[in-house]
Amino acid sequence: MRALLSTAPGGPETLTLSELPDPVAGRGQVVIAVKACAINFPDVLIIEDKYQFKPERPFAPGGEIAGVIDAVGEGVEGWQVGDRVIAMLGHGGLCEKVIADPAKLYRLPEGRSFAEGASLILTYGTTIHALLDRGHIAAGQTLLVLGAAGGVGLAAIELGKAFGARVVAAVSSDEKAAAARDAGADETLVYARAPFDKDQSKALAEQFKAAVGKGGADVIYDPVGGDYAEPALRSIAWEGRYLVVGFPAGIPRLPLNLTLLKSCDVCGVFWGAFAARDPKANQAHIETLFALWKDGKIAPRVTEVFAFEEGGKAIAKMAARNAIGKLVVEVGR
Numbered sequence: 514m515r516a517l518l519s520t521a522p523g524g525p526e527t528l529t530l531s532e533l534p535d536p537v538a539g540r541g542q543v544v545i546a547v548k549a550c551a552i553n554f555p556d557v558l559i560i561e562d563k564y565q566f567k568p569e570r571p572f573a574p575g576g577e578i579a580g581v582i583d584a585v586g587e588g589v590e591g592w593q594v595g596d597r598v599i600a601m602l603g604h605g606g607l608c609e610k611v612i613a614d615p616a617k618l619y620r621l622p623e624g625r626s627f628a629e630g631a632s633l634i635l636t637y638g639t640t641i642h643a644l645l646d647r648g649h650i651a652a653g654q655t656l657l658v659l660g661a662a663g664g665v666g667l668a669a670i671e672l673g674k675a676f677g678a679r680v681v682a683a684v685s686s687d688e689k690a691a692a693a694r695d696a697g698a699d700e701t702l703v704y705a706r707a708p709f710d711k712d713q714s715k716a717l718a719e720q721f722k723a724a725v726g727k728g729g730a731d732v733i734y735d736p737v738g739g740d741y742a743e744p745a746l747r748s749i750a751w752e753g754r755y756l757v758v759g760f761p762a763g764i765p766r767l768p769l770n771l772t773l774l775k776s777c778d779v780c781g782v783f784w785g786a787f788a789a790r791d792p793k794a795n796q797a798h799i800e801t802l803f804a805l806w807k808d809g810k811i812a813p814r815v816t817e818v819f820a821f822e823e824g825g826k827a828i829a830k831m832a833a834r835n836a837i838g839k840l841v842v843e844v845g846r
Contacts, residue, residue: 514609517824518571522562524832525825531571536612538586545598545613546583547844548627550575550606550824553635553664554761557832559604568604574828575606579621579630580845589615597621599630603785606631607824609845619799622807632813632839633802636664639758639784640672641798643734646787647780648754652677654731657721657748659741661698662689664839665758669734670696671811678732681724683745685834692837696814700724707740707762714744721748729753729775739763746771746779753777761834814838821845 516533538544556574558564582596592598592615599619605611621630644650656673660666661682673680674697682693682701690701702724704717721744722729729750735742739762746755746767755777772779788795805811816838819827824842831840 515821516573516609517575517607517821518573519560520571523560525560525828527560528574528825528828529571530822533608536610538584538589538612540587541589541615542586542612543582543589543592543615543618544584545578545580545600545611547578547580547606547609547611548846549580549631549818550578550842550844551628551631551635551664552824552827552831552840552842553577554759554831556828557761560828566603573605573607575608575824575842576603577601577631577633577635578606578611578844579627580611583610591615592618597623597627597630599634601634607821607842607844609821619803622803625806626815628815628818628841628843629813631841632664632815633806634799635784636668636813636839637672637802637811638788638795638799639782640665640668640734641802642784642787642795643756643758643782644669644672644676644732645798646794647782648732648734648756650676650678650732653679655679655681655725655728655750657681657683657725657730657733657745658693658698659683659733659735659745660737660761661693661701662837663736663834664836665736666734667692667696667814667838668811669736670698672805673734675805675810681730683721683724683741689837692814704741709740709744714740717741718744718747721745724748725750732756734758737762738765740765743767743771746777749775749777751775751777755779756782758782815841817841818843 738760742765
C-alpha cells in the first residue's frame, strides 16, 4: 500500500510517498481502506515535532479518516467488511489502509460522502465540548469566534447558532467573512494580520468591543492565540468564559489583572483528553452531532480536495493559515 510518511522533523516538503506492507487485523482490530483523510492544524505540528504527541518515525500524519472496513479481526463484534465508517486515529490517516480500534469508529450515514465524514468528528467534537462543557453556552448569550472561517471556527458558528447564541465571527479577510456569514454568523469583523504594536492591539480591542456590544462577549472561542488573544479578552463580559483552543498565531501571554476586573474564566479545551477520560460524555456529544447533522443544523464545509500525491500541499496550506473550512486528501477511490 502507499503511505505519505514523515521520516524526519520538518515541513510538508519532508513527506515521502512510500510503499508499505498491507496491515493485518489482529484480535480486536479492524483494517480500514481509507477513502478520505481530513487535514487539521495538529498535522502541521506533528510532523515538525511540535505536537504534544511525538510518534516514532516513520509515520503518516492524518488524524481523522473515512473509509470502508477491509478486514475484521477475531473478537470484533458489530462491524463487518464493507461497512462505511468514520475513524479517529491520532495519526496515520495518510495511508491507503490503516488498523483501527472498533471503539473509535462511527458509522458514516448513507448519502454522506467520505470527504464529509472525514471532516466531522475532530472539529465539531472539539467545539461541542468547548461550548457546552467549558463555555456553558446558553441561548441569548453572545459568542465571539476568532479564526471563524477555519474548520473549528465554522463549527463554532454553527453550533453556537444551534444552541441559541448570537455569534460574532472574527476573520482575516473579506472572503473569510463571507464564509462565516454563510455558516450563520450574525455579525462579522475583519481584523489585520499580527504582529501588533501597543496601539494596534488597543485598536483591535476596541474593534472587538464594538462588534460584541456593550455587554461584552459571554463566551470567546479562540483557536488562534498570539497577538489576538489579549484584545479579545478585553471584550469579554462580566463572568465570561474565554476558551483556549489552539495557537497557530503563537502562544499568548495574558495579563491576569483582566480576569480579575471582569471576574472571568480562562478555560483550556483539550478534547482528546476529555474523550479519553470521559468516553460516555464524549459519546453523548457525538450522538448530538450526528442528530444535528441529520437535521441540517451543522454541515462540514469541505472547500478543497487534494489528490493523495499532493497531501503535502494540503498541510502546507493549513500551515499558511489560508484554509477556509476543511481541507481533505482523497486517499483511495
